[in-house]
Amino acid sequence: MPAELLEKFTAETGIEVTMDTYDSNESMLASLKAGALGTYDVAVPGDYMVSIMAGEGMLDTIADGELANKGNIAPEWADPSFDPGRKSSIPYQWGSTSFSVNTAAYSGEINDTSILFDPPAELSGKINMLDSQGGVMAQASLHLGMAQCETNRDMLKGLNAMLQEAKQHWASFNSDTAKEVMVSGDADVGMIYDGFAAKARAEKETLKYAFPSQGYVVWMDNVVLLKDAPNRENALKFMDFLLEPENIAAVSNYARYGHGVTGASEHLDPELATLPESNPPAGAGQGVFIEVCDEQTQAVYDQIWTNLKK
Amino acid sequence: MAAGAASGGSATTDTYASARNILLLPSWVVLGIFVLAPVLMMLIYSFLTKEFRGGVIWEFSLAAYDQFFFDRGLFGDDPAKIEWTYITIFWRSIWQAGAATILSLAIGFPTAYFIATRDEAVRPIWVFLITIPYWVNLLIRTVSMKFLLRDEGPMNDFLMNIGLIDSPIHIINTNFAVQLGLFYSYLPFMVLPIYAAVERYNFSMSEAAADLYATKWVTLRRIVLPAIKPGVIAGCILVFVPSLGSFLAPDLLGGAKNFMIGSLIEEQFKGNAGNWPFGAAASMILLSMVLIILMITARQQAKAEKAEG
Numbered sequence: 280m281p282a283e284l285l286e287k288f289t290a291e292t293g294i295e296v297t298m299d300t301y302d303s304n305e306s307m308l309a310s311l312k313a314g315a316l317g318t319y320d321v322a323v324p325g326d327y328m329v330s331i332m333a334g335e336g337m338l339d340t341i342a343d344g345e346l347a348n349k350g351n352i353a354p355e356w357a358d359p360s361f362d363p364g365r366k367s368s369i370p371y372q373w374g375s376t377s378f379s380v381n382t383a384a385y386s387g388e389i390n391d392t393s394i395l396f397d398p399p400a401e402l403s404g405k406i407n408m409l410d411s412q413g414g415v416m417a418q419a420s421l422h423l424g425m426a427q428c429e430t431n432r433d434m435l436k437g438l439n440a441m442l443q444e445a446k447q448h449w450a451s452f453n454s455d456t457a458k459e460v461m462v463s464g465d466a467d468v469g470m471i472y473d474g475f476a477a478k479a480r481a482e483k484e485t486l487k488y489a490f491p492s493q494g495y496v497v498w499m500d501n502v503v504l505l506k507d508a509p510n511r512e513n514a515l516k517f518m519d520f521l522l523e524p525e526n527i528a529a530v531s532n533y534a535r536y537g538h539g540v541t542g543a544s545e546h547l548d549p550e551l552a553t554l555p556e557s558n559p560p561a562g563a564g565q566g567v568f569i570e571v572c573d574e575q576t577q578a579v580y581d582q583i584w585t586n587l588k589k
Numbered sequence: 590m591a592a593g594a595a596s597g598g599s600a601t602t603d604t605y606a607s608a609r610n611i612l613l614l615p616s617w618v619v620l621g622i623f624v625l626a627p628v629l630m631m632l633i634y635s636f637l638t639k640e641f642r643g644g645v646i647w648e649f650s651l652a653a654y655d656q657f658f659f660d661r662g663l664f665g666d667d668p669a670k671i672e673w674t675y676i677t678i679f680w681r682s683i684w685q686a687g688a689a690t691i692l693s694l695a696i697g698f699p700t701a702y703f704i705a706t707r708d709e710a711v712r713p714i715w716v717f718l719i720t721i722p723y724w725v726n727l728l729i730r731t732v733s734m735k736f737l738l739r740d741e742g743p744m745n746d747f748l749m750n751i752g753l754i755d756s757p758i759h760i761i762n763t764n765f766a767v768q769l770g771l772f773y774s775y776l777p778f779m780v781l782p783i784y785a786a787v788e789r790y791n792f793s794m795s796e797a798a799a800d801l802y803a804t805k806w807v808t809l810r811r812i813v814l815p816a817i818k819p820g821v822i823a824g825c826i827l828v829f830v831p832s833l834g835s836f837l838a839p840d841l842l843g844g845a846k847n848f849m850i851g852s853l854i855e856e857q858f859k860g861n862a863g864n865w866p867f868g869a870a871a872s873m874i875l876l877s878m879v880l881i882i883l884m885i886t887a888r889q890q891a892k893a894e895k896a897e898g
Contacts, residue, residue, distance in 0.1 A: 305643075306859040312644045331642055410845050412861035432664060439663060451762050451844030456732075464741045465761060574641040581862045582663050588848045589674040 281533040288520050294513045302455075303411070304328040311337060317507040320514035326499045327413065327569045329368050330361045334571075338367035339504045345515055348522035356539035360568065362501065369518050370539025372530060373499035374473040374557065375490075375566055376414050383485040384467040390563065392422035392491045394468055396445040403448040407466035410452040412584045413569045414470065414496060419445075421494040421567070428572035439583045446587060461486055472498075473556040474535040480556070488556045490563035497566035499539070628876070635869035643863035653870035675853070675871065679878075682850040685764065685839070686832035689771035690779075693828045694821070696772070697779030701820075704780075705787035716784065719777055727774060731841050734770055735761060738842070762844035770838030771828075778827035786820025787813075818893075822886055830879055850875055 285296045301307040304325045311322070316337055324332055332338050341349075349365070356370045380389040385402050396419060398406060408415055419442055420427045425434045450466055458475045460466040462482045471479065476488040489495075502521055508514050521527055527538045528546030537557055544552070551557070559566075572580065605612060635653050637645040660672035704715040722730065737744050738760045745757040760766050790813065798808040814821070836851035845852065850871070857868025 303859060305861060305863065309643050309858050309863070335642070410840075436663065446846070449846065452846060453840070453844065456841070463736075463739060465739055577641070577861075579664060581864075582665075584861065585674060585848075586663075588846070589677060 281529060284526060284529050284533075287526070288517065291520070292513075292516055294510075294516065296517070308332065308335075311505075316505065318509065319505050320508040320510050321502050321517060322505055323371055323500050323502055325569075326359070326361045326501070327571050329501050329503060330571050332503065333362065333367060337506050339506045339508060339511070340366050341504055341515070341518075346519055346522070348519045351522045351524065351540050351542065353539050353541045356499070359499070361499075361571075368501040368503045369522055371500040371502050371521065371527075372534055372536040373497065373539060374536040375495055375497050376409070376418075376470065376472050377476075377489050377491065377495040378468055378470045379461055379476045379479060379486045379488050381461070381464075381467040381483075381485050382487050389487060389489045390491050390560070391489075392418060392493045394489065394491075395470070396422045396441060398448050398468065402468050404450055405465075405467040406449045407451050407453055407457065407460045407469040408449055409457060409470040410454045412580070415442075415587075416580055416584070417496045417567070417569045418470070421491070421496075421564070424493065427567075427570040428576045430576055435579055435583070439586060442583065442587050452588070477535055477554055477556040490559040492562055492564045494564035494567055497568055499568075631869045631872050631876075635866055635873050637866050639864050639866045641863070643858070643865060645865050650866065653864075653866040656864075656867055657870055657874065678848045678853050679850055679875070681847060682833055685767055685771065685849065686829050686835075688768045689775065689832045690825050690829045692768060692772040693776050693779040694825060697776055697824060698783055698821070701780045701783035702787050704784050705790070706792075712788070716781070719780055723777055727837060731770055731774070731837050734773060735841055738766060738769070761842065762846070764843065767839050767843040770842040771832040771835060774835070774838060775828040775831055778831075779824040782823040782827065783817060783820045786817035790816050819890065822890065826883065826886065829882075833879065834875065 280298065285298065289295055299319075301310065304327075307322060307324060308328065308331065311319075311332075312335075322332075329338075346369070349369075352365060352370060356373075358364055362368045378395055380394060380402075382389070384405065385394075385399065387399060394402065395406065395408070416438075417427055419438060420429070423434070423438060423441060425431075425438065429435055429438070451460065453460055457469055457471045458479045461469045461471065461479045471488070473488060476486070480486045480488070502518055504511070504514055504518070521530075522540055524540050524543035525546050527540045528543040530536075531538045531543070531551065532546075532548050535551065535554070603609070634645055636649055636651070638648040638650040638652065640646050656672070657675050658672055659669040660674070661667050661669050700719070704712055704719075707715060736742055739745070740757040740759060740761065745754075748754045749757070760769070794812055794816070795808050798812050799805075803811070834851045834854075836849055836855060839845065839847075839849040839852060843849075848856070854868050854871050854875075856862055857864045857871070
């Protein structure tokens with residue numbers, strides 16, 4: 280979040296904001312589970328993590344009328360699968376997770392998940408994957424056209440075998456340096472978030488972000504009201520603040536990701552509207568959220584991931 | 590507490606005997622809070638039932654250790670076989686840490702010997718020079734290493750420009766890159782204890798050996814090395830143990846394609862798996878292994894000292 284925006288909030292309301300950051304949804308969950316719940320007012324988890332946190336009883340419910348700007352939430356984000364009716368969350372930023380290809384190294388069709396999982400010879404050994412179980416598994420499921428929480432044993436075995444085979448073509452699993460490995464030329468294909476891909480393209484113009492026809496992962500970060508928030512009133516003021524079109528547009532202009540607030544588009548940098556990374560071409564597959572599986576199914580996916588990285 | 594006696598120490602009377610307990614209290618409190626309590630917690634957690642998505646249920650369970658040693662297939666209902674996955678991961682880490690230790694010893698010993706044989710006035714400057722790179726954060730040094738080593742990086746550019754190689758040497762994302770990273774990260778821990786030992790070494794013993802027609806090699810092997818052995822062992826432990834649990838170098842330089850002990854444990858707490866008891870169990874197994882190694886070296890050292898009288 281841009282520091283100026285927090286300063287603006289403090290200037291408007293007199294409320295000081297303390298912000299801590301986490302490197303992943305999972306480490307935020309681990310920290311809250313380890314006793315941090317009750318010390319934070321709001322958190323910014325990704326889509327699937329909102330449902331997990333709700334399931335863990337970590338979220339407070341926003342009653343009707345408590346958020347003055349709730350009506351500003353764009354209709355398509357007002358009733359998401361991970362928080363029906365937006366009971367505890369508001370939209371923050373959204374985007375997609377797909378992959379970029381160095382078109383100088385490969386001139387063929389890039390909107391295809393085979394680039395990652397069954398790559399042409401010239402790309403083999405030059406592929407960086409995100410070091411994220413959820414992202415890799417979801418993209419792999421789309422590649423095989425199976426459900427994200429599959430229970431069919433043969434299909435799961437097939438997924439396991441496909442990943443083992445695909446790994447031989449991969450150079451590395453790096454999330455933190457996902458952009459840097461593409462710009463430096465260590466990798467010619469790299470899983471990457473759309474905002475990072477746009478920044479990478481600005482530094483190396485042969486990089487092109489793919490929207491595979493089999494589908495790709497969409498994510499949305501959300502501001503949630505935590506249970507036992509020590510300053511619940513202030514938390515709601517902060518959420519209202521982030522639902523002001525002008526404020527959320529400032530976040531988008533800074534982070535280069537999409538927002539979910541009606542009327543914010545007027546305040547955006549004009550170039551964001553035409554960014555190739557946030558405007559899927561015709562023929563792009565569907566964007567899907569990462570799904571939350573039950574314990575028994577998840578155990579199999581954990582095992583497949585361990586097999587992949589052992 | 591006869592700490593001084595085992596090493597043939599000089600103190601026979603304890604000046605502070607009467608106040609010992611009070612003076613030691615702060616150390617005991619710090620050790621208790623920051624070492625013993627966390628280890629105890631880890632031990633307990635490793636025997637609890639895992640809660641889905643992190644956390645534990647307070648019910649005794651051996652599931653974490655069962656998962657470590659027994660393989661029940663993808664779906665958990667095959668007959669149990671020996672699980673090689675985690676043993677392989679541990680073995681890989683031990684091997685990497687061992688290679689880094691040998692590399693550090695090969696470079697660190699001559700370096701330390703060199704420094705210790707300089708004029709007394711300039712030795713602190715050499716030691717100072719050794720430590721300079723380590724003022725920079727480890728993460729930054731590891732990332733810089735990646736920049737240097739990569740296929741299109743300065744090292745390969747240089748070697749190709751001077752005509753030594755025709756195509757880039759592929760180092761990044763290999764095991765060798767990890768060993769190199771670990772070696773670089775922990776080299777001073779090898780140099781400094783060996784330096785301290787060589788500095789104390791009485792070089793007239795080498796002269797005596799030479800007078801008695803010992804070759805340089807024999808002098809090194811039979812006179813110098815035994816005398817500075819404690820420094821070498823300390824250096825090896827100081828490099829090996831942190832290398833074993835490291836995950837920065839494996840992740841950044843090795844490409845994180847394969848788990849190391851450190852990243853395997855990290856994944857149990859921060860990753861998707863969220864299996865705290867298993868992470869605790871893997872930590873306990875690692876801790877036990879390190880303890881056993883340390884105890885064996887301590888015992889051998891004590892034996893060697895006894896033999897020397």
